[in-house]
Amino acid sequence: MGVLDSVKQRAYEKRCYTMHLTIQLSIRLPMKYKLSSLSPAQITGIIFLSVAAIMFVYHSILAAAIAFLYIIICVVASFFPRSNFYLPVISRGKTGRSLVALTFDDGPALPTTTQIMDLLDKYSVKATFFVSGVNALSYPEIIREIIARGHTIGNHSFHHDPFVMLKSYHYLYQEIAGAQEVLRKMGIQTLAFRPPVGIINPKLSPILNKLEMFCVTFSCRAFDAGNRRVKNIGSKILKKVKGDDIILLHDVLPHSGEDSVILLSEIESILQGLMIKGLKIVPLSDLIGRELMKVE
Numbered sequence: 001m002g003v004l005d006s007v008k009q010r011a012y013e014k015r016c017y018t019m020h021l022t023i024q025l026s027i028r029l030p031m032k033y034k035l036s037s038l039s040p041a042q043i044t045g046i047i048f049l050s051v052a053a054i055m056f057v058y059h060s061i062l063a064a065a066i067a068f069l070y071i072i073i074c075v076v077a078s079f080f081p082r083s084n085f086y087l088p089v090i091s092r093g094k095t096g097r098s099l100v101a102l103t104f105d106d107g108p109a110l111p112t113t114t115q116i117m118d119l120l121d122k123y124s125v126k127a128t129f130f131v132s133g134v135n136a137l138s139y140p141e142i143i144r145e146i147i148a149r150g151h152t153i154g155n156h157s158f159h160h161d162p163f164v165m166l167k168s169y170h171y172l173y174q175e176i177a178g179a180q181e182v183l184r185k186m187g188i189q190t191l192a193f194r195p196p197v198g199i200i201n202p203k204l205s206p207i208l209n210k211l212e213m214f215c216v217t218f219s220c221r222a223f224d225a226g227n228r229r230v231k232n233i234g235s236k237i238l239k240k241v242k243g244d245d246i247i248l249l250h251d252v253l254p255h256s257g258e259d260s261v262i263l264l265s266e267i268e269s270i271l272q273g274l275m276i277k278g279l280k281i282v283p284l285s286d287l288i289g290r291e292l293m294k295v296e
C-alpha cells in the first residue's frame with residue numbers, strides 16, 4: 001500500500017468513526033428517550049454535537065468552535081430566569097386577563113415579613129413567600145402565620161447560596177430537599193421551587209422530578225438586590241408590569257430602619273398602583289392554574 005493509499009485509508013476510517021458518533025448522538029439517543037421528552041438544551045446539544053462531529057472530518061478547529069458555541073449557549077441560558085432551555089419554567093400566568101401575582105423571596109424575617117402581611121391584609125391581597133430553609137428554622141412562628149393568614153409558601157433552597165447552581169448534583173439536591181424537610185416538619189409540603197438569584201442549570205430538572213416539584217421564577221422585578229436598593233422599586237415595577245406577570249419582591253430586612261420605612265411605602269405604592277392600572281392581584285396558584293403547596 002502506497003503512502004497515498006494509507007492517507008486515504010485513515011481518512012476513510014476517520015469518516016466511519018465520525019458517522020458512528022453522529023448516529024449515536026442524533027438517531028439512537030432520541031429513539032431511546034423520545035424526542036418529545038428531551039429538553040431544548042438536550043435537542044440543541046444533539047444537533048450541535050452532531051454537526052461538530054461531521055465537521056471534525058473536514059475542519060477540526062471549526063468542529064471545536066461549534067462545540068464551544070454550544071457550551072456558551074448553555075452558560076448564557078442559565079442566567080435567564082424565564083428560559084425553558086433546561087426544564088419547563090413557569091415565569092408568568094397564561095390567563096390572558098388583567099391579573100398579576102405577588103411573590104416575596106428570601107424570608108421569613110422579622111419584622112419585615114409581618115409588616116408586609118399587615119399591608120397585604122389592608123388591601124385584602126394574598127401573596128406567595130419563597131422562603132429559605134435556614135430562615136424558616138429561625139422563624140417557625142412566621143411560617144405558621146403566613147399560612148394562617150391565607151398566603152402560600154414556596155421553596156427557595158436551604159441556605160440561599162447564590163452559587164448553588166454551580167455546585168454538584170448532590171449539593172443542589174440537599175439544598176432543595178433540606179428546605180422541604182424543614183417545612184415538612186411544620187406540616188407544609190411545597191410543590192414550587194424558585195432557584196436563588198434566578199440561575200437555572202441542567203441538574204435542576206432531575207432533582208425537581210425526583211421531589212415531585214416544579215420550577216417557578218418571575219416576569220417582573222425591580223432589581224432591588226434583595227432589598228439592598230429599595231428606593232423607587234414601586235415606580236420601577238409599575239412602569240413595566242402587565243397582565244399575567246409574576247412580580248418578584250423581597251421580604252428580607254433592609255439595611256437600615258429608614259430603608260424599612262421606604263420598603264413598606266414602596267410596597268404600598270405597588271398595591272395602590274396596580275389597582276389604578278386595573279390589574280388585580282390574585283394568589284400565584286390562581287394565576288398559573290397550579291397548586292403550590294399542601295398543608296397537613
Ligand SMILES: [Zn+2]
Pocket residue numbers: 105106156160195196197
Ligand atoms: Zn432569593
